[in-house]
Amino acid sequence: MRALIDGRAMAQALSARTAEAVAELRARDATPVLAVVLVGNDPASEVYVARKLAECCRVGIGSIEQRLSEDCTEAQILTLIDSLNADDDVHGILIQLPLPKGINAGRVLDRISPAKDVDGFHPVNVGRLSTGTGGLVPCTPLGIMMLLDSVIDDYRGLNVVVIGKSNIVGKPVAMLLLEREATVTVTHIETRNLPDITRGADVIVAAAGAPHLVRGYWVKPGAVVVDVGITQITDHDGRKRIVGDCATHELDHAKAVTPVPGGVGPMTIACLLSNTVTAARKTVND
Numbered sequence: 001m002r003a004l005i006d007g008r009a010m011a012q013a014l015s016a017r018t019a020e021a022v023a024e025l026r027a028r029d030a031t032p033v034l035a036v037v038l039v040g041n042d043p044a045s046e047v048y049v050a051r052k053l054a055e056c057c058r059v060g061i062g063s064i065e066q067r068l069s070e071d072c073t074e075a076q077i078l079t080l081i082d083s084l085n086a087d088d089d090v091h092g093i094l095i096q097l098p099l100p101k102g103i104n105a106g107r108v109l110d111r112i113s114p115a116k117d118v119d120g121f122h123p124v125n126v127g128r129l130s131t132g133t134g135g136l137v138p139c140t141p142l143g144i145m146m147l148l149d150s151v152i153d154d155y156r157g158l159n160v161v162v163i164g165k166s167n168i169v170g171k172p173v174a175m176l177l178l179e180r181e182a183t184v185t186v187t188h189i190e191t192r193n194l195p196d197i198t199r200g201a202d203v204i205v206a207a208a209g210a211p212h213l214v215r216g217y218w219v220k221p222g223a224v225v226v227d228v229g230i231t232q233i234t235d236h237d238g239r240k241r242i243v244g245d246c247a248t249h250e251l252d253h254a255k256a257v258t259p260v261p262g263g264v265g266p267m268t269i270a271c272l273l274s275n276t277v278t279a280a281r282k283t284v285n286d
C-alpha cells in the first residue's frame with residue numbers, strides 16, 4: 001500500500017524550474033548570487049556547503065564561499081555579514097549551521113538582512129511566516145510542504161502531528177500547515193504518550209533527530225509520514241549508514257512515506273536555490 005515520495009526527483013524538477021528562472025534573470029543582467037558562510041570545519045557542514053555551491057553552479061546562480069576558522073570571534077562573523085548585507089551584488093546570505101561553540105547563533109542570524117535571509121531564520125521572516133504575511137520561508141519546511149502537496153490536495157481539518165519543536169523545522173512547518181487549515185499538534189521528545197498522539201494523525205512530520213523513533217504501531221493505516229531525521233549510525237557489522245526518525249520498514253500500512261536518504265534532504269537544497277531566486281527577483285522588481 002505504501003508509496004515512496006521521491007524527494008530526489010522532486011528536487012530535480014524544482015531545480016530545473018529554478019534554472020529557467022535564473023536564465024530569465026541573467027537575460028536581464030540580474031544574475032542571482034548566494035553567499036555561503038562556513039565557520040569551522042564540521043565534516044557534515046563541509047559536505048552540505050560543497051553540495052550547495054555545486055548546485056548553485058548547476059542552475060546558473062553565482063556563489064561566493066566565505067570561510068572563517070573555528071576559533072574566529074563572533075565580531076568577525078558579524079563584520080562579514082555586514083559587508084555581505086551592504087553588497088548589492090549579493091542577493092542571498094546563508095550561514096551554515098551549526099556554528100562552533102561559544103558563538104551565539106541567534107545574534108549571528110539576526111544580523112542578516114531579512115531581504116537576503118534565504119534560510120528564513122531571521123525574526124522578521126519568522127514573524128511574517130507566523131502571521132501569514134509572506135517573507136522568505138525556511139528551506140526544509142518549504143520542501144516538506146512540496147513533498148506533502150504531491151499526495152495531499154486539501155489539508156483542511158487534517159490531523160497533523162509534528163514531532164520536534166526546532167526553529168529550523170518543527171515550528172515553521174507547523175505554521176505552514178496551520179496556514180493550510182490543518183489541525184496541528186506540535187510534540188517533542190518530552191511529550192508524554194507520544195504513540196497515542198501520533199496514532200490519531202493523518203500526517204506525521206518526524207523531525208526529532210531520533211533514529212527509528214516512529215514505529216509501525218505509532219502510525220494509523222493510510223497516514224502520510226514525512227521523515228526529516230538524518231542520523232548516521234554504525235550497523236552491527238561496523239558499516240555506517242544514514243537512517244531517519246522512522247522505522248520505514250514497519251510502515252507498509254501508511255499511504256505514503258518519504259525515504260531517508262532521498263526524501264526531505266534533497267528538497268532542502270533545491271528550496272535554497274529557489275529562495276535565492278525569490279530574493280534576487282525582489283531586488284529587480286522593487
Ligand SMILES: Nc1nc2c(c(=O)[nH]1)N[C@@H](CN(C=O)c1ccc(C(=O)N[C@@H](CCC(=O)O)C(=O)O)cc1)CN2
Pocket residue numbers: 047048094095096097098119139140230242260261262263264265266267268269
Ligand atoms: N543554514 C543552514 N544550516 C543547516 C540546514 C539549513 O537548512 N540551513 N540544514 C541542515 C543541513 N543541510 C543543509 O544545510 C542538509 C542536510 C541534509 C541534506 C541531504 O540531502 N541529506 C541526504 C542524506 C545525507 C547525505 O547524503 O549526506 C538525504 O536526505 O538524502 C541536505 C542538506 C543543518 N544545517
